Amino acid sequence: MLDLKYVVEHLDEVAERLSTRGGRVDLEPLKELATHRRTAVTSRDSARAELKTVSDGFRQPGVTPERREELRATSKALGEGITLLEAEVTDLETRLQDVLLNLPNLPNAATPVGASADDNVIVRSWGTPRVLDFPAKEHWELGENLGILDFEAARKISGARFVVYRGLGARLERALASFMLDLHTTKHGYTEILPPFLVNRDCMVGTGQLPKFVEEAYVATDDMYLVPTAEVPVTNLHREEILDASRLPICYVAYSACFRREAGSHGKDVKGMTRVHQFQKVEMVKFTTPETSEAEHEALVCNAESILQALELPYRVVALCSGDLGFSASKCYDLEVHLPGQGSFREISSCSNFEDYQARRASIRYRPAPGEKPRFVHTINGSGLAIGRTVIAILENYQQADGSVTIPTALRPYLGGLEIIPNP
RNA sequence: GGAGAGAUGGCCGAGUGGUCGAAGGCGCUCGCCUGCUAAGCGAGUACACGGGGUAACCUGUGUCGCGGGUCCGAAUCCCGCUCUCUCCGCCA
Secondary structure (H helix, E strand, C coil), rough: CCHHHHHHHHCCCCCHHCCCCCCCCCCHHHHHHHHHHHHHHHHHHHHHHHHHHHHHHCCCCCCCCCHHHHHHHHHHHHHHHHHHHHHHHHHHHHHHHHHHHCCCCHHHHHCCCCCCCHHCCEEEEECCCCCCCCCCHHHHHHHHCCCCHHHHHHHHHHHCCEECCCHHHHHHHHHHHHHHHHHHHCCCCCEEEEEEEEHHHHHHHHCCCCCHHHHHCCCCCCCEEECCCCCCHHHHHCCEEEHHHHHHEEEEEEEEEEEECCCCCCCCCCCCCCCCEEEEEEEEEEEECCCCCHHHHHHHHHHHHHHHCCCCCCCCEEEEEECCCCCCCEEEEEEEECCCCCCCEEEEEEEEEECCCCHHHHHHEECCCCCCCCCEEEEEEEEEEEEEHHHHHHHHHHHHCCCCCCCCCCHHHHCCCCCEEEEC
């Protein structure tokens, strides 16, 4: 959520920056609401102050019964006025909140301005895309041939856009999760978290999924939501808290299943498991001061990259442009891994700096020094990595002419030394 | 699911209609004292939203789980809800 005060005081600048996300933005209604609210709050408060003074009259020594009646009448009238003003303030605040919660974050000055993914900027590349001397297969064909991915079974038990891992496929997923978590906890200084996969509404509002993107979420009963990413429960770990500055930065890494309805992506990536309703992911989340957030963001991207490097998977780092930026993000880098089967680069990680946007929604603050006023933290997160897509990348990059797939060296210890998934 | 208890400031814990943003203690911060990381003394120690001021700061209002009600006035009385804890049952 944006700072109302800032928006109102920099109306044109905010409108212009928001419009770089696409579509025009009219903030006049917001400003009007804010002005009305301020007037209403002022009159409500002064009416209350007056009521207080009148009420004190009852305690004065020697109040005559007549005086009491008089006081009673004036305070009653005041009270009725206050009730009306309170209702007005509540109504205005609800409407204001509604507008603010539906307003996306301001793109950072460093975010390239652009209309769509075509305008994203390649920041750097690592490795050389593999050139195979045989026709490359896509991951679903490889996976089904090897008997490690079963889309047919998934269709029966759940429906379209699900996958069942079997045998070495299931083990590969598990190995990747352990491998990633180990690297981030032992080499990069993250604390491992295993969060609930079902969260309450406040969490979803706090990180920005709600209220605007209900149609993307799996809603369970009791106003509970299946997490679309571990970012949601992990960021909300510190909701409504004032953290001690000495604790920052706080770095968490969490494994979770991620549930997404993928509404509006009909016809996209219909084959295979590039886009499924449930996938597993290792997610890094940081809470930092505003001063360090940029550097911490860059470091987090490097932490994600190190997984791809360890697995020797060629990739590139892309800076998302304003038009492609997520709702809550101010700045975002995507890591795109090269897939020989698809013959293209595909997103495998998305690393965002939300600055104080989520912190303001979720009220996550820190105290710079004892006695000082609390400030909002900056939140940063990124996949490290999406496991399903890592499996895809391994299958497509390490496929052999005979249909078998070799295991990246770094991963072998997690698979009992296994070097190859043989074609049966 | 059944029965009971509770929800007050960073923590513990008083408070049953006005003088309560809230006693007392602990913790913490600053200062004093003390010849040595202890004890003692003094002061301070929530958050939000308005108004004023360059600022330090001053000032109004609200907040004692949440929402509603009674009343001139509610932490205190009434109603509803939520959550937590204990016991029983069930259960990975």
